[in-house]
Amino acid sequence: MTRIPEFRAAKWNEPVVMEMGRPGARGQLFPTPEDEVNEAVGTDLIPGGMARKDRPELPEITEFEAQRHYLHLSQMTLGMMGISLFGTCTMKYNSKTAEYATLRPELAEVHPYQHPDTLQGVLEIIHDFDSILRSLSGMDQFIFQAGGGADAAYTMTAVARAYWQDRGMLGQRTEMVTSVQAHPCNPATAAAAGFKVVNLPLEENGYPSLDALKAAVSEKTALIMINNPDDMGIYNPEIKEWVKVAKEAGALCFYDHANFNGVMGKLSARELGFDACMFMLHKTFGAPKAGGGPAVGAYGCTDALAPYLPCPVVVKEGDRYILDEDRPKSAGKVREFWGNVPQVVKAYAWSRAMGADGIELASDISVVANNYMDKKLGEIPGLEISNPSLDIHRMEMTRWSLGPLTEETGVSTVDFANRMADYGIDPYWMSHEPWIVAEPFTPEAGELWSKEDIDTWIGVIAQIAEEARTDPDMVKTAPHNQAIAQVRGDAFEDPARWAMTWRAYQRKIRGASKAEDVA
């Protein structure tokens, strides 16, 4: 019998930090310099023109008040520390060992403007990790400048643009071909780079057909961008033929390895014929993900495309590692410096700890775990796997539908996800757009999760499905045990209600409420 977790989140009426504290309260009191020090260095170290005239508007609180405040906030996050089978994100444990490695001063205190002679250690790690990714993909050069998967996809479109421009064919090669279930960043970045987007639909076998690709590619095709498997989890067995067809039309081929977990160590993008690929270090390689911020999309390509890579590229010359900026055909930077280096170090630590055999085994475990999860989900009435008529194993994830349950009970996939938070289980990921199954959700049980974790997660899903039948209103008004009730998404589409800074908050939110008071 699976133990269903019972949970109640802390709920604080916590003010924002700017509204806390009292005048004079301090986190740290620094000693006044001794006279000898003042005499030696003077008292006007900051030039008059640079010294600010007014006091900065900062909260005045003690150190323990600051800690208590952020502890309270961390207790009200609606999850992300529980069992999280959050599909398309490949949730992995971010090891403390790797975290501590990046806190060491050899890394934490260096700056990219230092002379490369003083950066040899960190450059060596970047270079060696480049080699690890080369051996996983067959590519000839990786860079880590992109700040996430979408940024790496954009790097591909920028490289393709430079490649075709160099050949004087950018006016002719104007189209990018992708599939409707490839990650949406592929069409989005290609459009941003000025290409026309040609989408291929999924057909009855659960992936786009070779016929569709043949009809789509032509002398106008600049590149194709695809995932395999995509979010439906079905490996396209015709992939070699796909690349051949695209190459015959002259197109560049990009393998978006967003869903690499199910095939890690099993295939090589180069052997399949691809010209370039990308890995997400913040999902597949055990580095933390952080809301589109300090992530890394590692972009790798063949020697033929390498001249067009953004600069700098870390290369080894003799015994030295240098930052190669002299690349006249470069597509230009997609981001500053060399990327989020601490993330590269964490991914390097993960790869070295796993080893080649460990990476391959992790892939096997993730596929087995996912198929175990699929089987258990299939036993819950009201849930339906995508492409139900296909009797083939999915890889590291697939799309599921709550459609039958929603029709029966009115409980939607959003309601269901909200209710999961009541059990201290992280709400699942629903689906990238377009939603091609009704009331979708996309669970992914990677190699991190134990059988017990997966059973607990399934137990909660089964419990909520039952609740949907016996007490649908309770599910629809969930979460009930969380710090806040339902998050209203409409504010995300209204810039007038965003406030990223205290100043914006005062202008937009307080200003508005003052105006209302006057009225």
Next chain:
Amino acid sequence: MRIGLVVNPFAGLGGAVGLKGTDGPGTVTEALRRGAQAKAGARARLALSRLADRVPGAEIILAAGSLGEDWARGLDLDTVITPGSNLTGTARDTKAAVRAMGALDVIVFAGGDGTARDVASVAEGAALLGIPCGVKMHSGVFAVSPQSAGAMMADLTASPDRITWADDAEVMDIDEEALRRGILAPRLYGYARVPVSCTLMQAAKGGPRQDAASALSSAARGIVDGMEDRTLYIIGPGTSAGSVMRAAGHTATPLGVDALLNRKRVAQDADDAALCALAEGRDVRVVLGVTGQQGFLLGRGNQQIGPALIAKAGRDGLIILATEDKLTSLAHPRLLIDTGDPDLDAELTGFVRVATGANREMMMRIASG
């Protein structure tokens, strides 16, 4: 939300006994003589049961007797019965029942295309929701099953925030007399408002979505920009194809076919003969939309564009517009054609590009319907 329900008790009678529909009292008698069983009432009850399970005590307005009331007996629903009149076994019964209900937000009907047409003719702006019971269901107003029609009624009653409305659902019906003579001639009779149940997108990784109208108008602008001089552009019926007329600065004929030459309108609500005359000595392109759910491209509601014109345009001369939402929610990932000429249908089979937005296309496979 005022929801009324009417049952066409004779809908679907012809199907099981090979009569291809039941328009008209003569056919009904013949179907009953051949042993047909009426099933529309039972299917309406399936929908009403789902509603009662989901929203006990839900309020619903029903036509009297076998047109509604009889199928809700014993269910936990708060029913309002509108007075009935003497039944004639014809379309008049359906229309009279709808009129007797007064102003409604949604008219739920159990029937087929014929019933949809009858209800649409007296809908007065109310939305339509079909419980599928008919022999022919080419219209875009039907739920996929009686149960899902019931689920939609439950959402309309209890979760109106899940509902959005679309105004472009095709109301189509076949001339049954012609069909029994072996001629399939479905006609587009108009567009109905329909409820669409959807779940609000999560905001975390998704972004704001482009609405259907702006996606279509962006696609249409691209098509107009790319128009070649001295080529005849035939614009099919419907909102999607019509957006090309609007992008070129003209009004579109909603149910008819227009034509542009050098971006100027040269035909309005034209028939095949007039279009053929215009096409004489010119290259031809045909601008088409796609019917909802079924995915028909040719042969449903746009027969004014005859086989000769289509053959002249060829597959590469078809310019198709549809939103990605519409294409990804088709029952099968296919565009269906039925030009009336099997050889032409075979020739057109293959992949086409469908414009889905600004600089955005989707490949779709054409199959004969």
